[in-house]
Amino acid sequence: MVSFTYYGHACFLLDDGQHKVICDPFLTGNPKAAVKMEDVEADYILISHAHGDHLGDAPEIAARTGAALVGIPEVLGLCEERVPGLKQFPMNLGGSLTLPFGKVRMxxxxxxxxxPGGVACGYVIYIGGLKIYFAGDTALFTDMQLIGKKDDLDYAILPVGDNYTMGLEDAALAAQLLNARHVIPVHYNTWPVINQDxxxxxxxxxxxTPAEVHIVEPGATLKM
Structure with a gap:
């Protein structure tokens, strides 16, 4: 059993009962944050890109908890500048990394x-027998079909806020291309510019699509 706890914006925690994997821990300064940075526990931190509302508190959480950071080398370089000596697993697009909870594919x-020099990314996270796609911040693109073809996705975690990412219609088409059994929308209603119904x-x-969409409020947990 894997639990998904939504901390607001694009930040969430996956917990398989033994390992805690947090993604894009933007908590300080996040008006929708359901937890304080000081109260987060993590073993691994996945970072999709270096914008402040995604990189967030990653270096500080890693320093306090001993969690390892996973991300693009240039993004991890920013973390190293803020807090030197952190445990890191640099990756790049198309690469896979085996970790104690399973595997991540960028x-x-x-x-x-x-x-500068970096790229944004998403992840397919293999944990607790599930395959969970976290798109990060993205526009709709047709190669999402390849992501779903390569991995029989149980869940897709997709941004829906528009303006900076896909909006509602494009994110619905993304769910169709990915062919995931379940979808969780994120990255909406943090600020007026990304307010969505x-x-x-x-x-x-x-x-x-045949997918079931789960609306998870900040602070709530979904058993996957």
Whole structure:
């Protein structure tokens, strides 16, 4: 059993009962944060790109908890500048990394990276017998179909806020391309510019695809 706990914006925790994997821990300064940076526990921290609302508190959480950072080398370089000596697993697009909880595979994302020389990414996370795709920040792109073809996805965690990422309609098409059994929308309603009617997203995605859409409020936990 894997639990998904949503901390707000694009930050969430995956917990298989033995390992805690947190993604994009933007908590300090996040008006929707459901937990304080000081209270987060983690064994691994996955970072999709270097924008402040995704890199967030990653170096400080890693320093306090001993968690290892996973990300693009240029992004991890920023973490090293802030807190030297952190445990790191640098990766790049298309690469896979075996870790004690399972495996992560780094995927393409269509988005700016927030650091010179870097690229934005997503991840397929193999944990607790599940395959969970975290898109990071991205536009819709047709190669999402390849991601779903390579991995029989149980869950897709997709941004739906529009303006900086896909909006509702494009994220519904992304769910169709990925062919995941379940979808969790994130990256919405943090600020007015990305306010969305997420229940409408659930309606259009479930009408377009066989997927079940789970709306998880900040602070809530979904048993996967």
């Amino acid at each position: 995927t393409l994302a269509q988005h700016s990276s927030g650091v 997420v229940r409408h997203y659930k309606e259009i995605t479930e009408a377009l």
